[in-house]
Amino acid sequence: MxxxxxxxxxxxxxxxxxxxxxxxxxxxxxxxxxxxxxxxxxxxxxxxxxxxxxxxxxxxxxxxxxxxxxxxxxxxxxxxxxxxxxxxxxxxxxxxxxxxxxxxxxxxxxxxxxxxxxxxxxxxxxxxxxxxxxxxxxxxxxxxxxxxxxxxxxxxxxxxxxxxxxxxxxxxxxxxxxxxxxxxxxxxxxxxxxxxxxxxxxxxxxxxxxxxxxxxxxxVRVEKRAPAEPARGDAVVYVGRLTPEKGADLVAEAARRAGLPALFVGSGPLEARLRAEGAEVLGWMDPAEVETILRRRARAVCAPSRWYETGPLTIYEALAQGLPVVASPRSGAAEKVADGRTGFVVEPEPDALAGAFRALRDDALTARLGRAAYESYWRAPQTLxxxxxxxxxxxxxxxxxxxxxxxxxxxxxxxxxxx
Known part of the structure; x- marks a missing residue:
């Protein structure tokens, strides 16, 4: 063919x-x-x-x-x-x-x-x-x-x-x-x-x-490895373009309310504002570097889309590594997140996101969500x-x-x- x-x-x-x-x-x-x-x-x-x-x-x-x-x-x-x-x-x-x-x-x-x-x-x-x-x-x-x-x-x-x-x-x-x-x-x-x-x-x-x-x-081009250990992570991680419609500002605000650090991988119109507010912004990184950061630092990956997104791929990649995901119901990829079992599906609002982030301060819960995310993804992996x-x-x-x-x-x- x-x-x-x-x-x-x-x-x-x-x-x-x-x-x-x-x-x-x-x-x-x-x-x-x-x-x-x-x-x-x-x-x-x-x-x-x-x-x-x-x-x-x-x-x-x-x-x-x-x-x-x-x-x-x-x-x-x-x-x-x-x-x-x-x-x-x-x-x-x-x-x-x-x-x-x-x-x-x-x-x-x-x-x-x-x-x-x-x-x-x-x-x-x-x-x-x-x-x-x-x-x-x-x-x-x-x-x-x-x-x-x-x-x-x-x-x-x-x-x-x-x-x-x-x-x-x-x-x-x-x-x-x-x-x-x-x-x-x-x-x-x-x-x-x-x-x-x-x-x-x-x-x-x-x-x-x-x-x-x-x-x-x-x-999803993620090789199957031992699952990550999100309970050892210190931050909620956002990966993608830093724009209001994708909700980067929501992650920063909700993380402050929940008492957790927020880590941003990407760049965009909100970059200067996030830096001025004290957020850690790493800029764009290649896929291998992103995977390393996620496995070392992430308690969860957050995709709080305000708009109707058909992705993003970062949700799938996080689940494949055994990381809990906090996703907006307006994100198409949120259909792969089992609310309360592999992460949380919450409205793209600071209060709702902060509630999910506070729950992730519990090491036992975070570890359980991560294990379930890994097992669920690899039962039917989205391989190339x-x-x-x-x-x-x-x-x-x-x-x-x-x-x-x-x-x-x-x-x-x-x-x-x-x-």
Whole structure:
């Protein structure tokens, strides 16, 4: 089987890129031929070096690096991206059996969808966010610091000042959403959800686009080792971008109320504020360094998302190491946390989080939660191999369905004649 993975970057700067890269590697290790096409030239993850993995770049600019007017027009419809992608697909030595799109908002734009849909090859989109339906991609009101319940592209949506940057940015994103709907037309898209909450949310709304829903867990590249000893840890640890919507400030406030240190791995807009308040901020670290910090320092890992996050991967990675997790119910990965048994699922509010943190001051409870987290995760681990096999099964299913549709179109059944 030949699979084309299409992403915008070839190195993991976030969860979506990480999953795209790891999926490509897992599929190659599972015996598939993989072509990884990335839009933007730049750093390349070593995982993309494999005998059955070919890598191509479209050498496009990231729209955030462009002047404002060019960024706006390219973000709505990037004809150059469509042309370069079509040429790259035409030049492949072997026709792909499936096309898998992971990202499209930073360089590719909706313009690539007619190219992909016009190939007559099954197309899959993994939904790492909600950009397929929501203009700002996250169903979140940045102006109100709360989740958004408006219908996408409704009148109320169009007038809402929900964009994290400005109303002008909102107009561009609305234009992109409208272009997306026109690009897809009446075609039904096969989409992969990485959490149950994402699937339920998308199935329960009028998306403006026809969707066929599939569910596959993200891969977690954590080797099975002896479980960590969280009762020896001294801090609640947050790993990720330091932003209000991800709740970094909530961790700091709740930890102060609970009398526990908070440790932050990452950077972002809240970094200076957290440092000024006396928090320990380590900045970005590579995965091996993060694992070492977690095993040495963490009593628990906290992911207190204010917005509807489809991840984050840090929840799975913490559970795999035997660390309790404190997660927001708005985090998709919270579905893997058994409240009161492997951690706590609490609302993203300082009082609720502080209550969970106070409970974690009990060494016996913390140790018990950690052991249960480890045992629960490794009963059904989200390994790269399992992820790849799930993808291959989906590709085969979609390939068979595509052949049946082609046969039905080529050989219509004639109505029985009246006797």
């Amino acid at each position: 030949h699979v084309v993975i299409l992403a915008e970057f070839a190195a993991a700067s976030g969860g979506a890129e990480k999953v795209a890269v790891e999926s490509a590697r897992g599929l190659a290790e599972a015996g598939a031929e993989v072509t990884f096409i990335h839009a933007v030239a730049g750093p390349v993850d070593p995982l993309l070096t494999h005998p059955r993995l070919r890598r191509l770049t479209l050498d496009l600019p990231d729209v955030w690096s462009l002047p404002a007017w060019r960024a706006a027009t390219s973000g709505i419809w990037n004809g150059e991206a469509a042309a370069r992608l079509a040429a790259a697909l035409d030049a492949l030595p072997r026709r792909p059996d499936c096309l898998h799109l992971h990202q499209w908002t930073r360089a590719l734009s909706p313009a690539v969808l007619p190219v992909l849909l016009g190939r007559g090859t099954p197309l899959v989109l993994t939904l790492h966010d909600y950009a397929l339906t929501c203009p700002n991609g996250v169903f979140y009101r940045f102006d109100r610091a709360e989740p958004c319940g408006l219908s996408p592209l409704s009148g109320a949506c169009l007038t809402a000042a929900c964009d994290p940057k400005s109303r002008r940015h909102k107009l561009v994103r609305v234009g992109r959403s409208a272009a997306l709907r026109m690009a897809v037309g009446r075609t039904e898209l096969d989409v992969v959800h990485v959490c149950d909450a994402s699937r339920a949310r998308m199935e329960g709304m009028r998306a403006g686009i026809g969707l066929r829903h599939h569910r596959i867990d993200n891969p 191999a399992a992820h790849a096999q799930s993808l291959l099964a989906l590709y085969r299913e979609l390939g068979e369905a595509s052949l049946m549709r082609q046969c039905d179109m080529a050989c219509p059944v004639e109505p029985a004649s009246a006797s």
